[in-house]
Amino acid sequence: MTKIAFIGGGSLRTLGVIRDWALAGDVARNSRLVVMDLDERRVRIISNLAREMPEVRAADIDVTGTTDLGEALEGADFVYNVIRVGGVHRMEYDKRIGLKYGLHGHDDFGPSAALIVLRTVPVVLRIAEEMEKRCPDAWMVNFTNPVPFIVRAVNDYTNVKVMGYCGGDRHQLHGIPAFLGWDRPCPGLAYRGCGIDHFCWSTELTLNGEDVYPRVREEMARVDPNELSVYNRMGLETFQLYGHWISAWAHCFHWTHHDEMAGITRDHYYKIDTGKVASRNESQEQAIDEAEKCLGRGNDNGFWEQPALKDLPSNPAFPAVGIVAISSMLRNAGEEIMVNMHAPAAIDNLQDEGIVLLTARLNRTGPEPIHFAGVPDGVAPLTRQILDYQGALVRTAVEGNRNDLEVTLLMDPIMRDVGKVRPMLDELLEANRGQIRKELLEV
Numbered sequence: 001m002t003k004i005a006f007i008g009g010g011s012l013r014t015l016g017v018i019r020d021w022a023l024a025g026d027v028a029r030n031s032r033l034v035v036m037d038l039d040e041r042r043v044r045i046i047s048n049l050a051r052e053m054p055e056v057r058a059a060d061i062d063v064t065g066t067t068d069l070g071e072a073l074e075g076a077d078f079v080y081n082v083i084r085v086g087g088v089h090r091m092e093y094d095k096r097i098g099l100k101y102g103l104h105g106h107d108d109f110g111p112s113a114a115l116i117v118l119r120t121v122p123v124v125l126r127i128a129e130e131m132e133k134r135c136p137d138a139w140m141v142n143f144t145n146p147v148p149f150i151v152r153a154v155n156d157y158t159n160v161k162v163m164g165y166c167g168g169d170r171h172q173l174h175g176i177p178a179f180l181g182w183d184r185p186c187p188g189l190a191y192r193g194c195g196i197d198h199f200c201w202s203t204e205l206t207l208n209g210e211d212v213y214p215r216v217r218e219e220m221a222r223v224d225p226n227e228l229s230v231y232n233r234m235g236l237e238t239f240q241l242y243g244h245w246i247s248a249w250a251h252c253f254h255w256t257h258h259d260e261m262a263g264i265t266r267d268h269y270y271k272i273d274t275g276k277v278a279s280r281n282e283s284q285e286q287a288i289d290e291a292e293k294c295l296g297r298g299n300d301n302g303f304w305e306q307p308a309l310k311d312l313p314s315n316p317a318f319p320a321v322g323i324v325a326i327s328s329m330l331r332n333a334g335e336e337i338m339v340n341m342h343a344p345a346a347i348d349n350l351q352d353e354g355i356v357l358l359t360a361r362l363n364r365t366g367p368e369p370i371h372f373a374g375v376p377d378g379v380a381p382l383t384r385q386i387l388d389y390q391g392a393l394v395r396t397a398v399e400g401n402r403n404d405l406e407v408t409l410l411m412d413p414i415m416r417d418v419g420k421v422r423p424m425l426d427e428l429l430e431a432n433r434g435q436i437r438k439e440l441l442e443v
Helices: 015-024 039-051 054-058 069-073 088-101 110-134 147-158 168-180 213-220 230-242 258-273 280-292 321-331 377-399 404-408 418-431
Strands: 003-007 033-034 060-064 077-079 139-142 159-166 189-196 199-207 335-341 356-363 367-371
Touching: 003 015, 003 054, 003 069, 003 367, 003 377, 015 039, 015 077, 015 321, 033 039, 039 054, 039 060, 060 147, 069 110, 077 088, 077 110, 077 356, 088 280, 110 139, 110 147, 110 189, 110 367, 110 418, 139 321, 147 159, 147 230, 147 335, 159 367, 159 418, 168 189, 168 199, 168 213, 168 230, 199 213, 199 404, 230 258, 230 377, 280 418, 321 335, 321 356, 335 367, 335 404, 377 404
Parallel strands: 003 033, 003 077, 033 060, 077 139, 139 159
Antiparallel strands: 159 335, 189 199, 189 356, 335 356, 356 367
């Protein structure tokens, strides 16, 4: 009987993931799921709604909730890590500090991501250490951002088996047909690719088994950039430069269109500050309040029709990628999925150290990476630099001091300016005092 522990599972998104698991077939029947979070109210809401879910009842899945990490991990086969140390509001505050110095960021790059690493890595390592005691054979399936930093910390500092997922790469399966005006859905479209998380390239594109890149390149050459949205125009420019489809739009443009992305983020915060849109944190709190009102109403066919829940189920063509991975492993199916993992010698023009994102086959023993000649030559030096930065920041989060941190941030290809980094770091560290190691505060 398979046991999955959802660590940090007090989010409404967990319900959509649990639904996908319940629909995974025989591997899900009679399984055990544990929703663990430090927020007792959220644990109660999510675990009770999950038990009311028609798909969960049909598969005879046992769902429990707890605030106790050890209880959640005991005997687990898979640990679905989705924690967010400091919450969304902390990240948004850090993003604003970065913008004061002209630096764009999110939860996977930039100054705000660096502070997430500093807050999160020690916590994840404690989770991994507890796994070594309570479920030493389990896989950590990590979704906590920034994914490659977290996977690298677990890989480098523990004996826990770990793989990381984002799933943004799958957007190209509808993004390419939408961009080029092809019929949708386009079920014969497939890809393989390699790179790093949010800077990954589809090196192979096939349609019904045939190479479709020549057609894509021909049609992209005819696209009028003046008729495109901002992100589509960035995507076209990136394709024209490097000749390959970049797999997750918007986030990837941090590295190719940094200043423009910073401007877009400033405009977004202006709309929040002037009341034109709600902040992400406010929206999430309102959503959990509305979901709580659904408790006790789910024992009918209208469970997913309730307004608070209707947007949670995945597109049937794109179930949660972590569930696809777990299911493929349990079935020994060898499905091909993009995985963040340590894969020495798998990408010829990147270093062996570090966590890369690449297509791998998921079998019973875990992900087996496919070999690639490399990322596009023009981005290989930048990618290698980012990988070095990721490794240095993880080491600093675990072992370093304030000086190490300053030196590390200057390794980031975007943040290479002492005049910006030093005062910005003063603000970021003061804002995060109490949530990071005290050695990082010492000059």
